[in-house]
Amino acid sequence: MAGSSFGNVFRITTWGESHGKAIGVVVDGCPAGLHLRERDIQIELNKRRPGQSPYCSPRDESDKVEILSGVFEDKTTGTPISLIVYNKDQRSKDYSEMQNIYRPGHADHAFDLKYGFRDHRGGGRSSGRETIGRVAGGAIAKKILASFGVEITTYTKAIGPFAVDMGNFDKEEIYNNPLRMPDSRVVPATEEYLRGLIKDGNSSGGLIECRVDGMPAGIGEPVFDKLDGTLARAVMSIGAVKGVEIGSGFEAAKRTGIENNDFYRMGTGGGIQKVSNHAGGTTGGISDGSPLVLRAAVKPTPSIHKMQHAVDKESGDIDLMIGGRHDPIIVPRAVIVVESMVALTILDLMLLNMGSRMEYLERVYGGPRA
Amino acid sequence: MAGSSFGNVFRITTWGESHGKAIGVVVDGCPAGLHLRERDIQIELNKRRPGQSPYCSPRDESDKVEILSGVFEDKTTGTPISLIVYNKDQRSKDYSEMQNIYRPGHADHAFDLKYGFRDHRGGGRSSGRETIGRVAGGAIAKKILASFGVEITTYTKAIGPFAVDMGNFDKEEIYNNPLRMPDSRVVPATEEYLRGLIKDGNSSGGLIECRVDGMPAGIGEPVFDKLDGTLARAVMSIGAVKGVEIGSGFEAAKRTGIENNDFYRMGTGGGIQKVSNHAGGTTGGISDGSPLVLRAAVKPTPSIHKMQHAVDKESGDIDLMIGGRHDPIIVPRAVIVVESMVALTILDLMLLNMGSRMEYLERVYGGPRA
Amino acid sequence: MAGSSFGNVFRITTWGESHGKAIGVVVDGCPAGLHLRERDIQIELNKRRPGQSPYCSPRDESDKVEILSGVFEDKTTGTPISLIVYNKDQRSKDYSEMQNIYRPGHADHAFDLKYGFRDHRGGGRSSGRETIGRVAGGAIAKKILASFGVEITTYTKAIGPFAVDMGNFDKEEIYNNPLRMPDSRVVPATEEYLRGLIKDGNSSGGLIECRVDGMPAGIGEPVFDKLDGTLARAVMSIGAVKGVEIGSGFEAAKRTGIENNDFYRMGTGGGIQKVSNHAGGTTGGISDGSPLVLRAAVKPTPSIHKMQHAVDKESGDIDLMIGGRHDPIIVPRAVIVVESMVALTILDLMLLNMGSRMEYLERVYGGPRA
């Protein structure tokens, strides 16, 4: 229980259901003195908003964020920042017909098994709207990270069988197309594929990749709080994610040692550098100064417009055809959510790791006194 | 910091370095009244012991465990159980030549970046010996889980290019061969492959699969403490693991909704059942009554007997050939470690989730009083 | 940092400043299936509302609570319950004159030392309004506890030199007088004393006592998470509390063993009973079946209408006379806050302790399977 918080020192606590009055997040532990306005957060929230392309559900969610506490004269005060987004588009539709039905791929049945009953209007806490709080908290985390030169780039790596060619990688392209792909050449065929799925009432999975440049070295702990594991938990806590890998990831399972080891060489500037980055920026659970690279596997949206075998708690086996319109692909909208979870993880670990050496305590507390 | 503990209610805290006096673990929060003897733990520890096959390093580690506290007349008392294993085979060899060298694929450099210096004898906390504490704690967790009918089966799924054919799956076979593969037919070719790597001074990665039968439904929390994410963190906290997936995992990224959704049907006994299990036993982050299925990608052992580019902190670029003998494959020994982390995760979540319904509180605290 | 949460399994996270838009709390980990409406919470909030007597500041705070999430058809769903109270009486008054002044007894200076600056309008997070979230969360905790027969009684034990005579104890009287004293005979003299302090621009401290009947035995942990210590932290986290004692408390320091030990006798019903209760209901950190008894020392309100030595950050030493009206006594309003913190602590420990015996796990998870 009490599973709605993430982070130890920089901690977000999210709340709200898809069909409740509002959705929100409390960001606790934000350092004092950060310049922060509502628009800093709004810009990031807009990136996850549906209704932006034919590939997202048309529910109109303007998702206007309001800061309720923790900021004074545009600066954070060190006290909790409460953010709220009212649910504007709560259709008055009667959901009672879904009350007893367990939809394939949804958490309806699991919720009933756990709690004995559930809020059957929409997805409840499993709704994609829960991610609003993550993205809002992530916006603040990214603002702090940016001030230390930490830059996170996240994009759709593949949708169904269509994968980005990293040789064509163009960062500027990511938010130029509705699929968040950094390769304009693969976009048209992928869009064609998605249009076919829409017509068929079907949906697609995909792959998201995240790269962190300017990562400070020494972040993460050697044993249970490894940077890798903490990131894996963070990213896997996103509803549709079914797998996470770092660096060479599942490829490493097929490789030999000589293929997978990263050699070292002295850099031109005198620093020590890895010649390759199969480790994906973390060795022994600790950031090693190379860019962090991770990928998340996103399952296809379970809400499809096709006949499926389901169960009605009262009447038993049924054949179910779910109406309405739904996203044929969640991946483009999940890109900013993955980025937010990575940012929240890195910042929290940075704050937790500030006391890892006597030397760092001295920098903050002024060192030995006479 | 303080990253040496795992779990909230059933919590293990491990300590010890490869070349220190001893390795140990404190198991806190174990329910009182469990029958427990040293041999319950020893049996599991023996499964991770090296020196059992040509594919493991020959260091003799009998790893005899001793219970120092928390057990009285063969029953747990509810107080912390301290377990210790003395390091018997600490060779007196001089490690000072490695003091300034950063070995490819090892955490030497990352440790120096984080702490400013390191214990350069062997792997320190990054050594495989740290997993002794995990396996010892996992042995206790599995004993409790077994009493509730939760059974965990873990095995090598693939080594390099050689994968188990699940059509030949034979659970009894797992501990019959040194590779922990549940398919006797693939073992000879895989052994041949490993012998080739040994001769070449090289090593191999591999895949481990874990399946949990009898999993209670309703375990895990809907948002950040999802069963999936908590498992991912647990398994990814093992040194060589670079990727984790649940159910269809990375395959799901390529599928369509109709392919990936699990249909429901009424079971013959009246219960609701999933026809397939692409979800791998968890929906919306909550266990759904189906078997839990996860896979971990293990990178090849970085210690190889081949010439590599490395760096000496003082003299700069060097060509490094590491001597001694090392494991050409870590996968068979990591099988029991993955199983232990899965057991520790499930038990801790079960304990945390005992109060998820008013009904459960009533079962423990006797319900409403007159 | 991240210090705005309380509890592990039943966890509240409070947010909001006295002069911000709103004050709120997120209650996470509430068991599913509890009947809950806004009025359950409103009744408790009304108990801490100022403007109820001449001894409280007249600021009009109707403090109407709104449930934003976590409740569906008047039942808790197991997901986070977000509660909000808008700040209605934010006077537009210019506070800038207080920007550089450090008021005696207030946290102004400490906030500046910690964060580098502060929200100088009112008390910020140190305002009594922060306790709204605690009382709202406590209302839910008490509702659950009540269903298990746990009943908490809290009252003013003393104000300045005037103490309740426990021989006259009358529970019904507590909310009959504005001082929350369970002894109608001491009230008139105490009111007289407070009127004198008001006239003089001065204020008074006092003592609050809390008694918990129907406390389940076995709650609390033997070492660091003792029931006593956890309660002490909870109660001492209330702004004006400077001391906490359990049972005979500070009196015990003057006693001998034979005076302080509680003897045992078999009860008439066959159970084992303590003849006295100097331990205050907890032995070895664990609840022992007797009523829990604790007291909190509350310092006098620092906001007084008298000339005081203070400092202006820019101009140095000043003589300060603070205007406006303030509470001459905070104790009666703090009664419900102490009660809330005790309720939150007990419930959280009850939830954490559900797995302390194998037997309890069996009650929830159905015990050994065939």
Add this chain to the structure above:
Amino acid sequence: MAGSSFGNVFRITTWGESHGKAIGVVVDGCPAGLHLRERDIQIELNKRRPGQSPYCSPRDESDKVEILSGVFEDKTTGTPISLIVYNKDQRSKDYSEMQNIYRPGHADHAFDLKYGFRDHRGGGRSSGRETIGRVAGGAIAKKILASFGVEITTYTKAIGPFAVDMGNFDKEEIYNNPLRMPDSRVVPATEEYLRGLIKDGNSSGGLIECRVDGMPAGIGEPVFDKLDGTLARAVMSIGAVKGVEIGSGFEAAKRTGIENNDFYRMGTGGGIQKVSNHAGGTTGGISDGSPLVLRAAVKPTPSIHKMQHAVDKESGDIDLMIGGRHDPIIVPRAVIVVESMVALTILDLMLLNMGSRMEYLERVYGGPRA
């Protein structure tokens, strides 16, 4: 459960029973680079050792500490430090006669209520020997604090009716007399009092005071993680402590605002100073630059050599006379335990608070990059 750990970033986990093989502690999160040898810890452990005076039980406990991990070439490595003390004086005596008896003032009954049974040899986890781990961990914390000029002075303030006259305060005297009183004039009468109690088979309670000089300002959080509350929990987690107060403490309950407020004046060196210190060094839960002052009330030792009413689980009411020799006063030995818990609390909060301002992050992570 899992209540054997204390601290978040600098965390100790203690284990061991009075009559088990050994007692120990794992110190996790100690910053790397601290010079540390066994004797640094041994010196502090010797301060809690019994058998030093007629007022302590004569059990011979040399309590020799051994460092098992986390230190390399006399420097901490940042990894967990495991410390062990073997129990040398485990008398083979048969304790089975005590198996069913609930001794007044002891935790026997509470343990049985919680766990269903108990280790009936001596006090188990409630034994004073459990504090060995606290003192060992505290020794390391104090060594770090000392390097920042934080100095903790702890002493017996009163025993029964005999109190130290603070006008005679002499720090050097504390460890000169067996009672740990900083006033040599009160010692003879107090010793006389204790000798009388010994003769009578009785015991005494007392008061311990702790003062922290050189406390960094800004430590502690405004709401639930106040410095005061965190200290209260820490000190109240010591077995015999029944009350804690900070600064004017329970006295404040009787005072008026003008008596209790601390005025401010500019110091001669330009800094802002409090003229008095009724707050005891913490305002709004945050350290304010003044010395921290707290007191703990210690109950009389429950083990007395007098006839008492008790209960035998099987035979019912009994009259009990406990044999053997026991401490007539625990206070002098508890002095170092209180000091250790204060040190552990302060250091952990200092580490947790390192990220409270953007400015502090910049000091550690190098600030904005070009």
